[in-house]
Amino acid sequence: MRALITILLFSISLISVAQQVAIDSDLLQIKQRLDSIGGFTADMSLEVDVNFISMPKKTGTLIYRKGAPAEILTDDFMLVPKKGLDFTLEQLFKYPFITVPRGSQIRKGDSLKVINVIPTSDKADFSIAELTLNISKHRIAQSKISTLRDGSYDVLFSYTDALSLLPRQITIQFEVERIRIPLSFLGQDVKVDGKLKRSEDLKKGTITLDISNYREKR
Amino acid sequence: MIALIKMEGFRLLRQSRTYYALAGVLLIEAVVLLSAYYQGNEIIDILLSQLRESFYFEGTLVNGNLITYLILNSMWFHLPLILMIVVSGLLTSEYKDRTLLTAMMQPVRKVRYLLSKYLVGILFSVIIVLLLSATSLGFSYAIFGRGDLVVLLDGLNFYEQPNAFLRIVLAFAAGTFSMVFYSVTSLTLAVIFKDVTKTWIVSVLFIVISNLLMKIDFGSGFLNNVFYFKLNQSWQFFFYPDIPWSQIILKTSLIVLYTTLMTLLGLFLFKTKDID
Amino acid sequence: MIFSGESIYKSYGKLEVLKDVSINCKAGDIHGLIGANGAGKTTLFKIFLGLVTPDSGTVNFFSTGAKKAGGIIEKPALYGYLSASDNLKVFAGIQGIALQKKQVIEALHRVGLSQDRKDPVSNFSTGMKQRLAIAIALLNNPSCLILDEPFSGLDPLGIAAFGEFILQLAEKEGLCILLSSHIIDEMSRLCTHLSVLKNGKIIHSDSIDKSTKSLLKTYRFYGPRISESKVLKRFGAVGERNCMKLNIEAAEMPQLFNALGKEQTVVTSMIPDLNLDGLFKSESK
Numbered sequence: 126m127r128a129l130i131t132i133l134l135f136s137i138s139l140i141s142v143a144q145q146v147a148i149d150s151d152l153l154q155i156k157q158r159l160d161s162i163g164g165f166t167a168d169m170s171l172e173v174d175v176n177f178i179s180m181p182k183k184t185g186t187l188i189y190r191k192g193a194p195a196e197i198l199t200d201d202f203m204l205v206p207k208k209g210l211d212f213t214l215e216q217l218f219k220y221p222f223i224t225v226p227r228g229s230q231i232r233k234g235d236s237l238k239v240i241n242v243i244p245t246s247d248k249a250d251f252s253i254a255e256l257t258l259n260i261s262k263h264r265i266a267q268s269k270i271s272t273l274r275d276g277s278y279d280v281l282f283s284y285t286d287a288l289s290l291l292p293r294q295i296t297i298q299f300e301v302e303r304i305r306i307p308l309s310f311l312g313q314d315v316k317v318d319g320k321l322k323r324s325e326d327l328k329k330g331t332i333t334l335d336i337s338n339y340r341e342k343r
Numbered sequence: 344m345i346a347l348i349k350m351e352g353f354r355l356l357r358q359s360r361t362y363y364a365l366a367g368v369l370l371i372e373a374v375v376l377l378s379a380y381y382q383g384n385e386i387i388d389i390l391l392s393q394l395r396e397s398f399y400f401e402g403t404l405v406n407g408n409l410i411t412y413l414i415l416n417s418m419w420f421h422l423p424l425i426l427m428i429v430v431s432g433l434l435t436s437e438y439k440d441r442t443l444l445t446a447m448m449q450p451v452r453k454v455r456y457l458l459s460k461y462l463v464g465i466l467f468s469v470i471i472v473l474l475l476s477a478t479s480l481g482f483s484y485a486i487f488g489r490g491d492l493v494v495l496l497d498g499l500n501f502y503e504q505p506n507a508f509l510r511i512v513l514a515f516a517a518g519t520f521s522m523v524f525y526s527v528t529s530l531t532l533a534v535i536f537k538d539v540t541k542t543w544i545v546s547v548l549f550i551v552i553s554n555l556l557m558k559i560d561f562g563s564g565f566l567n568n569v570f571y572f573k574l575n576q577s578w579q580f581f582f583y584p585d586i587p588w589s590q591i592i593l594k595t596s597l598i599v600l601y602t603t604l605m606t607l608l609g610l611f612l613f614k615t616k617d618i619d
Numbered sequence: 620m621i622f623s624g625e626s627i628y629k630s631y632g633k634l635e636v637l638k639d640v641s642i643n644c645k646a647g648d649i650h651g652l653i654g655a656n657g658a659g660k661t662t663l664f665k666i667f668l669g670l671v672t673p674d675s676g677t678v679n680f681f682s683t684g685a686k687k688a689g690g691i692i693e694k695p696a697l698y699g700y701l702s703a704s705d706n707l708k709v710f711a712g713i714q715g716i717a718l719q720k721k722q723v724i725e726a727l728h729r730v731g732l733s734q735d736r737k738d739p740v741s742n743f744s745t746g747m748k749q750r751l752a753i754a755i756a757l758l759n760n761p762s763c764l765i766l767d768e769p770f771s772g773l774d775p776l777g778i779a780a781f782g783e784f785i786l787q788l789a790e791k792e793g794l795c796i797l798l799s800s801h802i803i804d805e806m807s808r809l810c811t812h813l814s815v816l817k818n819g820k821i822i823h824s825d826s827i828d829k830s831t832k833s834l835l836k837t838y839r840f841y842g843p844r845i846s847e848s849k850v851l852k853r854f855g856a857v858g859e860r861n862c863m864k865l866n867i868e869a870a871e872m873p874q875l876f877n878a879l880g881k882e883q884t885v886v887t888s889m890i891p892d893l894n895l896d897g898l899f900k901s902e903s904k
Contacts, residue, residue, distance in 0.1 A: 177498035179584040181506075185401070201503065202402035202491035204394065275396065299397055330397070350712040357700060441696035445755060448668050449714040450686045456713070618670040 149224040149240050151258050158263060158290055159213035164190040165291065168338045169197070173204055175301055175330035180204065187336060191215075206332045208272065209280045209297035214265065217254055220246035227255065236260040250274065262287055276300050294335050301330040347451070347459035355433065355463060364429045368471060371421050372414060372479055379413035380405070380487070390495060406490035407483035408507040412582075414479045415514055419521065419575065420554060426471060426522055427529035427546040430464035434533040435542050447618045457613045461530055461606050468526040469519055476515040480508075494582040502582075510586075514578035520595055521575040524602045525550065531609035534616070574598045620681050621646050621795040622688070622763045624667055627676035629659075629819075636662050637673070637819045644763065644795040644812075649785065651806040651827075652799040654816035660799045663816070664692060664767045667797065682762035686714065689756030690765035694772070695748045699741035703732055703751050706740055710755045730754040730784070745772040749781065757788075764788065766798040770805060778802065782809050804890060807831055837866050837892040842885045850878040864892075 169187040173180045185199030187210075195210040197203060211217070227239040242254040250273050257267035264284065271277040276299060283294040355361050383405045391400065434457070437443035446456060492507035494500045502510060529546045536542045553572040561567050577594040580587050622644040629637040636659045644650045654660050665671040667678055668690045680687035697706050704723045711718040718726070724734045730750040740748065749769065756764060769785075770778045782805050788794045789811075800806055806813065813830040815823040823830065840851065840863045848856075848863065854875055856865035867875060879886060 178501070179498060180501040181503055197401055199401050202400070202404055202493075202501065204398040205401050207397055207399060301394070301397055346712045346715050346717070350709050353705075353712075354698065354701070354709060357705070359700070440699065441692075441694070442698055443696075444670060444692050445696045445710065445752070446713055447670055448688075448690050448692075448756070449710055450759065451713050451715075617665075617672055619665070 148222070149226065149238070149258075151238055151260055151263075152224055152240060152242075152256065155258060155263055155265060156214070156218055159265075162189075162191065162213055162290070164188075164341070166340045167291075167336045170335045171197075171203060171205070172333045172335075173330070174333065178204075178330075187334075204332075206278075206297050206299070208270070208275060208278045208299070209295060209332065210334075212291065214256075214268070216250065217242055217256075217268075217270070220244050220249040222246075222249070229260075232266070235262060235266075237266055264290055291339055292336060294333065297332045297334075299330055299332075344455060344459065347455060348462055351433065351459045351463040352466070355429075355467065358432075358436075360432060361429060364425050365471070365474070367425055368422065368475060369478065371425075372418070372475060375414050375417050375421075376410060376479070376482060376486075379410045379417075383409050383413060387493070390493065390499065402490060404491060404493050405487065406492075407480070407485075407487045408490060408492035408502075408504070408511065410483040410487050411479050411511055412492060412494065414475075414483070415511065415518070415578065418475060419518055419578070420550070422471070422475065422522060423525040423550050424547065426468050426526045427550070428543060430467060430526040431529035431533040431542045431546060432539070433460045433464055434530060435537065435539040438533075438537045439539055444618060453614050454610050457530075457534070457610055458606075461527060461609070464526045464530050465523050468522045472515060472519045472522055476512065480511065496579065496582050500582065500584050510581045514581045517578040517581065517591065517595065518575075520577070520598045520602070524571065524575075524598050524605070527602050527605045527609075531605050531612075534609045534613045568593065569597065571598065571601045574601070620644075622667070622681070622797070623677075623679045624663075625677045625679075627663065627666055627678070628674045629662055629666065629671070630674055635819055637666070640676070640816070640819070640821050642797070642814060642821070642824070644797055646762065646793045646795050647789050648811045649789045649796045649798065649809050650812040650814065651810035652797065652814050652816060653801070653803070653806060654799075658816040659819045660816055661692060661767050664690065664765050664797070664799065667765055668692070680763060684760060684762060686759035686761040688763040688765055689758070689761040690767070691749070691752045691756055691769060692767045695752030697740045697748060697751060697755075700739050702737050703727060703740055703743070703754075704734070704737075706751060707754060707758070711758050714759055716759060726754045726758065727751075729757065731780075746774070746777040746781070749773065749777075750784075753784070762794060764794050764796045764798075766796065768800060769798055770800050770802050778805060785809060803892065807891065831891070832869070836868065837864060839864050839890045839892060840886055841888045841890070843887070845884065845886065848879065848882060848884040850875070850882045850884060853878075 165187075166189075167187045168184070170182050170184045172182045183199060183201050183203045185197045185201070185203060188196040188198065189212060191213070192215070195212065197205050222242050222244045225241040225243065227241055229236065229238045231237065236259070238258045238260050240256050240258065242256055244251065252271045252273055254271070255269040256265060258264075259266045262284070265282055267279070267281050269277065269279045278297055278299040281296040281298075282292040283296070284291075285293045387404045387409075391404075394400075434443075437446065447453065489504045489508075491504070492502045492510070494502070528549060529542070532545050532549070533542045536545060553575070556570070556572040557575060561570070567573050574594045574597050577591050577598070580591050580594075620643060622642075624640065624642045627637050627640040628635075640659075640663055642650060642652070642663075652660055652663070662671060666673045666676075668688060669678075670692070698709060701709065704727070707723050707726055708718050727734050730753050732747060732750050732754065736743075740751065743751070749772075753764075753769075756766075764785075766785075770781060773781060785796060785798070786809060789796050798806075798810075807827060807830075810827045813823070813825065813827050814821050840856065840858075841861055843861060845851065845861055845863050846859050851863050851865060854865055854867060854871075856863040858864050
């Protein structure tokens with residue numbers, strides 16, 4: 126009996142150690158920094174670069190509160206990306222996960238580490254994420270996330286200076302199916318019957334957000 | 344000439360059918376506005392349904408600009424009908440009431456007399472389009488507010504408010520040339536047919552056939568640019584992201600040429616025909 | 620000479636409507652043109668008024684002034700939705716005249732129309748429309764008036780009044796007037812000259828005196844119980860009740876009147892009838 130308990134306790138501690146070992150320490154450090162962000166508002170401009178969409182640059186106010194999705198307030202019409210506004214990567218870290226190192230590189234004098242984040246829970250809404258961590262400056266440089274329902278997207282973070290934790294520019298790349306509509310959007314013979322022809326081609330689209338004037342939100 | 348134009352305008356304003364036509368235009372506009380509103384929601388839903396996979400939409404696209412754009416689309420078929428009836432009536436009513444006889448017994452040159460009708464017809468067409476543009480923009484903005492305009496032309500094109508307003512105004516201006524052409528044609532048809540009913544029938548046929556021919560691709564860039572029924576869609580060019588000014592100027596110049604030729608034809612026929 | 624139409628020819632396809640028609644008119648003359656329906660009267664007047672181009676021939680007006688001739692072709696053609704004043708203003712405006720209010724009133728009074736009526740002309744009677752049409756024809760002071768069937772649609776009083784007006788225009792204002800009508804007694808009363816058009820050709824053209832002398836042989840006698848007159852029956856009159864019709868030469872008139880006087884037959888009126896058969900059989904020119 127005593128032996129059994131001992132074996133059980135040993136197994137539990139072994140698993141705990143293994144768990145601690147499966148999450149990259151640099152990531153944990155960066156995660157800690159990101160967790161310190163309670164909320165903020167900022168001025169932002171959004172530019173859509175999709176092959177079949179011509180849209181002028183839009184401006185608005187970005188509002189972030191910890192635990193809630195980012196909001197954008199604007200007087201104009203805006204195509205707000207569903208993914209890529211998760212500044213603190215909360216959605217990645219919401220459920221249990223493991224990390225797998227993928228290598229390192231030097232980019233513009235900064236030490237970068239590439240790791241895969243793999244969720245271990247069925248509740249997570251992504252299958253795998255590749256994060257590029259800036260070890261020198263302790264922040265995320267890039268992420269490539271494959272979601273379960275909303276496709277894959279890449280996010281590139283640019284920062285104002287060495288100490289900034291929040292980016293000045295976020296570039297989100299994703300795949301968009303080209304819209305083909307066989308009816309004429311010309312009023313006189315528009316028949317709104319809901320039938321759409323879909324193109325086989327998937328196009329890459331890019332959204333660029335320029336963010337400035339961060340103001341802490343309590 | 345000014346006196347002739349004044350008299351023509353005076354008579355046009357004193358005829359009840361002019362006001363029926365104005366009321367008709369406004370009524371059609373109101374109906375189109377209503378249907379555009381309901382259609383607009385569905386159209387936007389369909390256009391943007393695939394984008395919903397990747398985007399949220401902040402703001403609404405069903406606004407005054409979209410409604411006015413949809414009114415623009417449908418008016419270019421309805422408006423010529425009304426214009427052709429009123430403008431051809433400038434002459435056919437004179438044949439019917441025989442007042443043309445009385446007028447031609449006065450010392451006035453036939454060409455000048457008919458030219459005054461062409462000029463009043465053109466002026467009337469311009470005023471109607473101005474009225475249509477002012478009321479459609481006014482009511483649309485008042486009821487639905489302002490906002491971005493989305494147009495599907497080789498992709499989804501979004502235009503912000505001042506830009507959208509300018510493009511819509513320019514589209515109305517371009518469409519005016521087409522409306523003037525139809526009005527002038529109706530008057531020339533009146534010279535040929537004289538009878539009210541025959542002129543109406545032929546005018547309606549002219550519009551219907553023009554609209555059908557407009558949709559045919561003749562294969563040749565030259566033919567697609569030169570036939571008059573291909574020139575009536577110039578207004579759409581203002582909704583491309585890069586406005587093709589050279590094409591617009593070319594097509595507008597051609598339609599002015601066609602209008603002039605149609606006027607000259609009418610004047611020639613009227614001058615050579617007896618008033619019988 | 621105010622007006623001259625020489626050797627007018629007009630065909631519509633194979634149908635020859637007018638053949639070598641010539642008519643002249645001096646100031647103060649009232650030149651009547653009579654003919655059956657389809658004889659070519661309206662076409663001829665349209666040619667004179669510049670509405671129709673002849674195949675050949677000349678039309679000349681010898682007066683100065685912007686408007687050579689005014690006219691009415693068949694029924695008066697007016698803008699029914701406008702008032703009388705507005706009609707005058709519009710037709711004046713067409714020829715470059717800006718009529719002042721005083722001039723409008725004068726023009727209406729000239730033809731016996733009231734300035735007070737503001738309602739549309741479509742409410743006017745035929746006679747009033749005819750008068751307004753004349754007022755429009757007289758705008759800009761033409762020297763010649765061409766009237767095609769001006770009495771049609773008028774009642775007897777209207778015909779008489781209109782006739783007086785035409786006389787006044789010719790005698791007092793010196794207009795030369797061309798008119799066509801089927802009302803023979805008015806024509807013989809008003810006209811200074813008479814032409815007859817048959818199948819597009821002028822078959823008779825002479826002064827009214829000579830025309831009536833050669834063509835006027837029939838008279839209608841009216842009176843109470845005139846059909847009982849033995850004198851009239853002896854001269855060959857036929858008829859019944861209050862009207863008897865008699866063909867008689869002018870030379871026999873005194874004998875007839877003497878006999879009627881002795882019989883004490885009451886004659887209330889005697890109206891000449893131009894012999895239409897004679898007119899159309901006559902080839903004199």
